[in-house]
Amino acid sequence: MVVMKMKFPFQKRVKLAQGLWLLSWCAAISGAITFSLGCILKTELRRRAEVMDNSDIHVVPNTLMIVGLASLGINYFASKICQDALDAGRFPRWKNMLKPYFAVSCFFTVLMLLAVIMSFAMKGSLESSLKVGLRNGIRFYKDTDTPGRCFQKQNIDRLQMDFHCCGNNDFRDWFEVQWISNRYLDFSSKEVKDRIKSNVDGRYLLDGVPFSCCNPSSPRPCIQFQLTNNSAHYNYDYQTEELNIYLRGCREALVHYYMGLMNAIGAGVLSVFLLQASVLVSLRFLQTSMEAVAGNENTEIETEGYLLEKPLKETIMEYIEPVMKFFLLTNQVEEGTPGAPAST
Amino acid sequence: MVLMSVKFDLKKRVKLAQTVWFMYWFAVMGGVLVFSMGLFFKIELRKRSELMDNNESHFLPNLLILMGLIACGINAFGGKICYDSLDPNKFVKWKSMLKSFLVLCMVLNSLLFITALLCFLTRIPLQFTLAEGLKNGMRYYKDTDTPGRCYMKRTLDLMQMEFRCCGNENYRDWFEIQWVSNRYLDFGAKEVKDRIGSNVDGQYLMDGVPFSCCNPSSPRPCIQNQMTNNTAHYSYDHYTEELNVWKRGCRDAMLSYYGGLMNTIGALVLLVTILEVAVTIGLQYVNSSLSTLANPEDPESESEGWILEKTVKETFTDIMATMKSMGKGTKVEEGGEAAVATVS
Numbered sequence: 001m002v003v004m005k006m007k008f009p010f011q012k013r014v015k016l017a018q019g020l021w022l023l024s025w026c027a028a029i030s031g032a033i034t035f036s037l038g039c040i041l042k043t044e045l046r047r048r049a050e051v052m053d054n055s056d057i058h059v060v061p062n063t064l065m066i067v068g069l070a071s072l073g074i075n076y077f078a079s080k081i082c083q084d085a086l087d088a089g090r091f092p093r094w095k096n097m098l099k100p101y102f103a104v105s106c107f108f109t110v111l112m113l114l115a116v117i118m119s120f121a122m123k124g125s126l127e128s129s130l131k132v133g134l135r136n137g138i139r140f141y142k143d144t145d146t147p148g149r150c151f152q153k154q155n156i157d158r159l160q161m162d163f164h165c166c167g168n169n170d171f172r173d174w175f176e177v178q179w180i181s182n183r184y185l186d187f188s189s190k191e192v193k194d195r196i197k198s199n200v201d202g203r204y205l206l207d208g209v210p211f212s213c214c215n216p217s218s219p220r221p222c223i224q225f226q227l228t229n230n231s232a233h234y235n236y237d238y239q240t241e242e243l244n245i246y247l248r249g250c251r252e253a254l255v256h257y258y259m260g261l262m263n264a265i266g267a268g269v270l271s272v273f274l275l276q277a278s279v280l281v282s283l284r285f286l287q288t289s290m291e292a293v294a295g296n297e298n299t300e301i302e303t304e305g306y307l308l309e310k311p312l313k314e315t316i317m318e319y320i321e322p323v324m325k326f327f328l329l330t331n332q333v334e335e336g337t338p339g340a341p342a343s344t
Numbered sequence: 345m346v347l348m349s350v351k352f353d354l355k356k357r358v359k360l361a362q363t364v365w366f367m368y369w370f371a372v373m374g375g376v377l378v379f380s381m382g383l384f385f386k387i388e389l390r391k392r393s394e395l396m397d398n399n400e401s402h403f404l405p406n407l408l409i410l411m412g413l414i415a416c417g418i419n420a421f422g423g424k425i426c427y428d429s430l431d432p433n434k435f436v437k438w439k440s441m442l443k444s445f446l447v448l449c450m451v452l453n454s455l456l457f458i459t460a461l462l463c464f465l466t467r468i469p470l471q472f473t474l475a476e477g478l479k480n481g482m483r484y485y486k487d488t489d490t491p492g493r494c495y496m497k498r499t500l501d502l503m504q505m506e507f508r509c510c511g512n513e514n515y516r517d518w519f520e521i522q523w524v525s526n527r528y529l530d531f532g533a534k535e536v537k538d539r540i541g542s543n544v545d546g547q548y549l550m551d552g553v554p555f556s557c558c559n560p561s562s563p564r565p566c567i568q569n570q571m572t573n574n575t576a577h578y579s580y581d582h583y584t585e586e587l588n589v590w591k592r593g594c595r596d597a598m599l600s601y602y603g604g605l606m607n608t609i610g611a612l613v614l615l616v617t618i619l620e621v622a623v624t625i626g627l628q629y630v631n632s633s634l635s636t637l638a639n640p641e642d643p644e645s646e647s648e649g650w651i652l653e654k655t656v657k658e659t660f661t662d663i664m665a666t667m668k669s670m671g672k673g674t675k676v677e678e679g680g681e682a683a684v685a686t687v688s
Binding site: 144145150153154157158161179180181183184185186189210211212214216217218219220221222224233234235 | 489501502523525527528529554555558560561562563564565568577578
């Protein structure tokens, strides 16, 4: 029982081939665009790689790049097949290649859809990666003399200035960490000794933030130290002061930025997926309608085109069987040969 | 005696016309490039218009935009003429106006060259504009409650962060003005009263800079207050401390940015001018080769092409003579009228 049968007179076949040729070139350009979108996303993720704990999120741009390249190849072959479809003499040479070609194309098209789904679904993974990365960045802010960490201060400062954010969840994260290096603390002064004694770990904690948290839109010069002490500054109430430092946390800012980027890219790639799927469906119709012409003297007869010869389940089993047989056969052969000498 | 004459047969004429037509397309793109560079420069000037005194002149970007549009139009027209020159019937209608068109092209080329020179020279007035504008900007830094000046603080802060500079000539400019608004000064405190009493104008001067002067590459948290007081900070010597705040002045930074921009634009305009001169010479060859056909009826006859019909000196004297005769023509008319008047 065939799936989606359609009649194809000669003129319709010609029109289908011509339209498909144009469509496949459009799809090839879209594939190139997908590849470049993947490159852009990867570049953006790598720019802030120091505040990410793991690179799980990189699977999205990697998949996009692979799918973009594959789509270029698939559509190039599709346009070649279209060109040959109009010439009944040249079409048969594609006969053997078409089955694996469709299998590979369907695989990559499904992969494209998966990439789109992942770009929406990986928010949680990105957020947890940023949480750990930012926490470490803030902890190692003061270690400007430790090899491997000496640029953390610069990275966190630039991040906070670029994304208009402060700290991990909010600016209070800076109160829980010693962000001033011991090299610049006078251990003989009373104030330093008091602060170090006031907590279990012997850290110099203060209710202050680095200068990169300052908001340039504030009408008054930036207050970064003694933030919670209203009497330390004239005409200042830290609970109502909104513009002094950035109130947003850097994790939220970064997640917002990257999810916006990935959502936009996902929407674009979804339209590319629809285009690619329509190319494959049309190519399948063209192939099946041309197959009926083969061997006939009159190439202008009316033929039937269909999508699938058997129902969907049977078609999938047909494709998976050779793969399963290959894996099972190798096992059976290995078991068989030691068994045979044993029995004799 | 003609200047740089070349013999042309039909094939060579056709090749010449095609080459010049092709070059005209590049010249059109060159015109578009000049237009877009003028637009870009205009936008860059407007972005920082608050930091330049009000007399900043938009003459140069306007000139670039105008020249770009004119060059586009003239080149498109010239391309059409070249295209028509391959067909003798179509070329006849252009023949009469070709000479004046070529003169127009030469005027355009000289204007483009002058524009390129202006691009290189525009650094000088820009220097004075920036010096004045930055000085005023810093004076109005604290006036975040005065209408018309309330965004000066934000503009200056963002500019100092983006261009990595501090103050006008260097960071000490901030020591000479009051950049903290009176709204945030406690006039009951002794320290404030001392500072205000210490100078003639009653300004609150301090040896501190705003947070936007801070350098994120510094290994220690930013020191913005009491910068010249070594004892106020542990392990600090303001003579040797290099990475704490940006050392460069904003006038230098912005001048080098705009100067670099203008040099690039000037170089590109110069290249476009060279291209324009080349296509003008090409069109002159097309014109002269088509007007000196050995046998006017036979399009395949040989002809000669040149840049100038007579030598440079003779052409120059010819032009002078034409202009003198035009001047004499009006005089003769006046003389004739006077003679008629006296007779009657």
